[in-house]
Amino acid sequence: MQHNSGVTVTIWIDDGQLQCCGEGFAPGDVVSWNLLEVGPEDFADVVGGDRAAEIDFREEHHGDGDPPPTRLKVLTVTEVHCRYAASSPLTDMSVCRSKAPGGAR
Incomplete structure (x- = not known):
């Protein structure tokens, strides 16, 4: 993503943000996102230390006191997949999940 100031940044967008009320985007689009x-x-723990060090912001529009939207131009899109596994034996109907070792691609 390219910020208004011409600086290139990497932004994490969780699938839950898009599934709920996000809009699709592609390289070349100009978007307006709340960045944290x-x-x-x-x-x-999801993508490994090297890839995590490249992430500058995450997009968020469900929290209290979200920052004002920032306009950005989408330069590239990289999709990340992660496998999850139960983190402890299930003793009731709740499901606790954590990233499975080697699950991120």
Whole structure:
């Protein structure tokens, strides 16, 4: 993504954000997203430390006090898939999930 200032940034967009009320986008589109800064620790367990260090922001539009939207031009799109597995034996109807080792591609 290219920020208004001409700086290229990497933004994580969770599938839940798009499934709920997000709009599709493609390279070349100009979008307006609420961006929250992130650190590598926020995504290291999902995509690994090296890839997580490349992520600058995440898009969020479901929290209280979201920042004002930022206009950006989409340069490229990289899709990430992750496998999940039960993190502990299930003792009731709840499901607890965590990333399966080696699950991110």
